Amino acid sequence: MTDILRSKIILIYTLILLIATFCVFGLEDNASKGILSVLNIILIVLPLFSIIFSTIYIYNSSEFIELLVSQPLQRKTIWLSFLIGLAIALSLSFIIGVGIPILLFQLNIIGFLIIFVGVVLSIIFVSIALLAAVQIRDKAKGIGIAILLWIYFSILFDGLVLFLLFQFADYPLEKPMLLVSALNPIDLARILLLLQLDVSAMMGYTGAIFKDFFGTVTGLIISCFVLMLWSAIPMYLSVIKFNKKDL
Amino acid sequence: MIIASSVTKQFGKLKALNNVSLKCRQGECISLIGPNGSGKTTLIKCILGMVIPNSGFITFNNKNIAKDWLYRDEIGYMPQIGRYPENMTIGQLLAMMKDIRNTGIHEVDEDLIQAFQLTGMLNKRMRTLSGGTTQKVSAALAFLFNPSVLILDEPTAGLDPISSEILKEKIIAEKQKGKLILITSHILSDLNDLVSEVIYMQDGNLLFHKSIDQLRTDTGEEKLTKAIASVMIKGNL
Numbered sequence: 001m002t003d004i005l006r007s008k009i010i011l012i013y014t015l016i017l018l019i020a021t022f023c024v025f026g027l028e029d030n031a032s033k034g035i036l037s038v039l040n041i042i043l044i045v046l047p048l049f050s051i052i053f054s055t056i057y058i059y060n061s062s063e064f065i066e067l068l069v070s071q072p073l074q075r076k077t078i079w080l081s082f083l084i085g086l087a088i089a090l091s092l093s094f095i096i097g098v099g100i101p102i103l104l105f106q107l108n109i110i111g112f113l114i115i116f117v118g119v120v121l122s123i124i125f126v127s128i129a130l131l132a133a134v135q136i137r138d139k140a141k142g143i144g145i146a147i148l149l150w151i152y153f154s155i156l157f158d159g160l161v162l163f164l165l166f167q168f169a170d171y172p173l174e175k176p177m178l179l180v181s182a183l184n185p186i187d188l189a190r191i192l193l194l195l196q197l198d199v200s201a202m203m204g205y206t207g208a209i210f211k212d213f214f215g216t217v218t219g220l221i222i223s224c225f226v227l228m229l230w231s232a233i234p235m236y237l238s239v240i241k242f243n244k245k246d247l
Numbered sequence: 248m249i250i251a252s253s254v255t256k257q258f259g260k261l262k263a264l265n266n267v268s269l270k271c272r273q274g275e276c277i278s279l280i281g282p283n284g285s286g287k288t289t290l291i292k293c294i295l296g297m298v299i300p301n302s303g304f305i306t307f308n309n310k311n312i313a314k315d316w317l318y319r320d321e322i323g324y325m326p327q328i329g330r331y332p333e334n335m336t337i338g339q340l341l342a343m344m345k346d347i348r349n350t351g352i353h354e355v356d357e358d359l360i361q362a363f364q365l366t367g368m369l370n371k372r373m374r375t376l377s378g379g380t381t382q383k384v385s386a387a388l389a390f391l392f393n394p395s396v397l398i399l400d401e402p403t404a405g406l407d408p409i410s411s412e413i414l415k416e417k418i419i420a421e422k423q424k425g426k427l428i429l430i431t432s433h434i435l436s437d438l439n440d441l442v443s444e445v446i447y448m449q450d451g452n453l454l455f456h457k458s459i460d461q462l463r464t465d466t467g468e469e470k471l472t473k474a475i476a477s478v479m480i481k482g483n484l
Contacts, residue, residue: 063330070295071347072320246258246298 010093013049017041017097025105035106035114036197038098042118043190046094047125048150054086054129055146059139066247079242083130083235090122110196117189120227124185125150127234134241157184178213182223185230192223248273248396248427249294254303256289256451263289264300265451271429273395276422278438279431280475281448287431288327290448291398294429295324320348323394327401327431329385331373337384338369341391348392359387362413378405386414396427403437415441435472442471447478 021038028034058065061082068078099115129146136142161180165173181187195214213219249271256264263286271277279287292298294305296312296319304311307318331340345355360366363383373381382405389397399418403411418441422428432438445462447454459471468474 061332064332066297066330067332068347069297070319070324070326071344072317073347074316244299247292 009053010089013053014093014097017045017093018101021098021101025101032106032197035102035110038102039114039190039193039197042098042114042121043186044154046118046121047154047186050090050122050125051129051132051146051150052143053090054126055133055143057086058082058130058133059142069247075243076239079130079134079239083126083238086126086130087123090126091119094118094122110193113196114193116224117193117227120224120231121185121189124227124231124234127231127238131234131238131241134238134245153184153186157187161187178210181210182226185227188223188226188230192220249305249307251290251294251305252303254290254293254300254305256286256293256298256300262451264293266303267448267451267453268303269446269453269456271427273427274425275444276418276428276442277430277444277446278442279429279446279448280435280438284450285448286451287448288400289451291324291400291429291431294398295319295322320392321394322396322398323389323392325385325389325397325399325402327404329381331381331384333374334372336370336372337365337376340373340384341369341388344388344391354393356390356393357387359383359390359413359417362417363387363410379407379410382406383410386417390417390421394426396429397421398429400431401433402430403432403434411437435475439471445471445475447475 020041024037025034065078069075095115098118102111102114128149132145132149133142136145181191191210192214195211214223252268254264254267267290281287289298293300304313310318312318365383365387386402402414406414415437418428442459444458446456462474463469466474466477468477
């Protein structure tokens with residue numbers, strides 16, 4: 001799997017993350033304001049890059065996968081080693097690109113939480129990408145679906161939630177909102193991190209409910225658990241699909 | 248050695264394999280013959296576990312291949328169109344395959360690498376190779392680990408006459424060691440002095456599986472080429 005790390009694109013991705021993070025911290029006089037901007041980078045750029053890079057990588061390795069499948073290797077092993085290779089490469093570039101500057105400027109529990117969430121998000125989107133790539137044979141279609149999935153998770157989902165909120169504004173929606181937020185890993189990560197940053201006061205009454213839930217240790221553990229589920233379920237499904245795939 | 252029982256595979260509406268059953272024993276040299284799209288490659292891919300049948304099962308040395316993967320250690324496979332990672336050099340590819348196959352158990356058989364003069368091109372990337380050279384690499388890889396079963400899908404397609412002669416000699420040599428060899432080819436004259444059994448497929452059905460002597464007496468033709476031709480004509484009637 002060293003060829004992923006050698007790939008120029010991954011290096012460029014790391015460098016861009018690194019430069020962006022340093023710039024943000026350099027521009028803001030207040031480190032916690034800086035961290036808010038870094039959060040936006042994490043929540044938009046990281047899923048996009050992870051999902052697209054992984055999908056393209058899998059499609060480009062189709063010959064390689066074909067070759068490996070005809071060898072005495074278990075299919076599960078082949079697929080998981082692709083997944084682990086991609087996850088490690090992307091997490092590493094995240095840790096180098098964002099993790100190091102954060103630890104330089106903000107060496108506390110929030111910094112570590114951000115790094116943790118970023119790594120988990122990378123893994124989640126690698127496994128979603130692999131699920132998309134195993135499901136769809138055609139390369140162009142597969143990459144298209146990957147982009148659509150990203151748009152759904154980072155833009156459309158919020159729109160849908162807002163729409164629902166307006167439609168059912170007369171009902172008490174705070175509790176159901178907690179459940180809904182678990183349906184989108186990006187949202188979950190955002191809420192989880194924002195609440196640690198003490199800007200949740202701006203989020204109104206719903207924010208208070210969130211604070212009640214996510215602010216507690218139980219809430220933190222449950223939401224981390226849900227994030228883990230988000231990486232495990234697509235991973236599991238993609239392994240099952242790959243085991244039955246004709247090559 | 249390899250037993251397939253009522254294997255059926257469907258791609259959408261197309262039935263690529265329809266209730267195919269066959270038995271292959273050690274020491275046989277079987278040629279799979281049939282028109283394009285008759286399911287030869289699909290059958291081979293089923294045996295290799297690359298395509299998973301809709302129904303029926305295949306056993307290798309009395310073990311069902313659906314749950315096993317180590318049996319592929321005994322098989323050398325030469326695909327019809329070899330597709331390899333483009334950025335790898337021939338040397339890296341060979342090293343990687345040796346790594347996967349854990350060559351403590353098998354002796355490495357590098358005859359074909361020598362004979363095809365691939366040693367001089369170990370630093371060439373797979374992307375830059377011509378179709379014929381890729382085919383040579385495929386052949387060398389199939390024979391590299393001295394497997395007891397060789398599955399060759401159109402081995403001589405795209406090879407120049409000299410190389411295809413080298414390959415044929417190699418196949419005959421391996422056959423004499425008592426290995427099971429499965430060949431598909433459209434160039435019947437290539438098969439003349441090789442095969443001991445013939446499997447004829449059409450539209451996903453296995454029409455017959457006969458020894459070459461049986462086929463000769465049935466058709467009254469001495470040459471395989473003519474025997475098959477007479478079968479094809481009869482089949483169309």
